[in-house]
Amino acid sequence: MRIFLIFLVGTIVLVLLGGIIYFVSSGSSFNFFKKTNVSISDNSFTTVIPGKLIVLTNTPFEPMEYLDEKGNLVGFDIDLINTIGKKLGLEVTIEQKDWDLMFELVKEHKVDLAISGITATQERGKDFNFSIPYLNSGQVVIVESTNPKTILNSSDLEAKKILVQKNTTGAIVAKEAKGNVVELDEIGESAIQELVSHNADAIVIDYVVGAKFVKDHKEIKLVGSQLTDEYYGILFPLSEKRLVSAVDRVIREMKENGELDAIKKLWIE
Structure with a gap:
């Protein structure tokens, strides 16, 4: 009987542990703030002003x-x-x-x-x-189109001159990559010209802003994958x-x- 009880308790523990592992591994990164449990098939909702x-x-x-x-x-x-x-x-x-x-x-x-x-x-x-x-819209790396320093990912940013906007995630990421970080009030046309003129090696910036810059300026490009998930x-x-x-x-x-x-x-x- 004692052996059976030990076996039974052990089985229950393993089942519970397995459930916990499954829950953690299968959960979305958004579960921590996704508080609604309403079925997505439920069309009944109200707004501050009806209609x-x-x-x-x-x-x-x-x-x-x-x-x-x-x-x-x-x-x-x-x-x-x-x-x-x-x-x-x-x-x-x-x-x-x-x-x-x-x-x-x-x-x-x-x-x-x-x-x-x-x-x-x-x-x-x-x-x-x-x-x-x-x-x-995680952080991305922008370089001049010819990419003379062959920057392909975050590991290539070490000791490179990197332009970022101060007090942003981009500044944190660039510093963690041990780059020679220059913090600006904003990243705009002047920063892009610094890059094109080879006075800077890279810009680290939000994807949505960086992608728009690249879309409007053929002399620069995105390299590598996003450095963060935001x-x-x-x-x-x-x-x-x-x-x-x-x-x-x-x-x-x-x-x-x-x-x-x-x-x-x-x-x-």
Whole structure:
């Protein structure tokens, strides 16, 4: 009997341990902030104003959201949320707000959501709900097109002159790579010219911004793969579940039918 009990207890422990291992290994990196348990087939949701989707964004963050020459609000996020609203049968109203105020208004549930190139993090997940990720905008390396220093990945950045924007993930990544880091107030045309003139070896920057630079400047290019994973998600009040579920369903649909890739190609690639 004692041997049987020992065997039984051991079996139970192994089963429980196996379940824990499976749960950890199979879980998405987004499970820590994905709080909605509503079935994605459930179409019942409410918005702050019935029939409307009140959206906040913060500009400028080209190519995600910014004002064009005519003063129109355009960009990747703008096309995405307008498409989502249309598929949900909602009239979309987008308001521009200060970055901190945007978070405050969403937290207080005075609006439905915010979309503004917002990185979904564990810390933010304590106070907000997020959609499933719609874009990975980790750090990337940009070099001059001929790539004279043959920089192919992060290990090649050591001792190289690297331009970054101060107080960003790019600055952290470049320093960890032991590069000769030059921190600038912003990465713009002047930084690109430094690269083209061979006065700098590389730029480390967010993928969405870097890809847009490369799209507009044939004399530079991206090399290697993304150095980090930084996923953008749509921001919702922590208590919101059904609207999140509905938006998630649309994002999945857009991923599957190619609509999301089409928006990405238009604005980024």
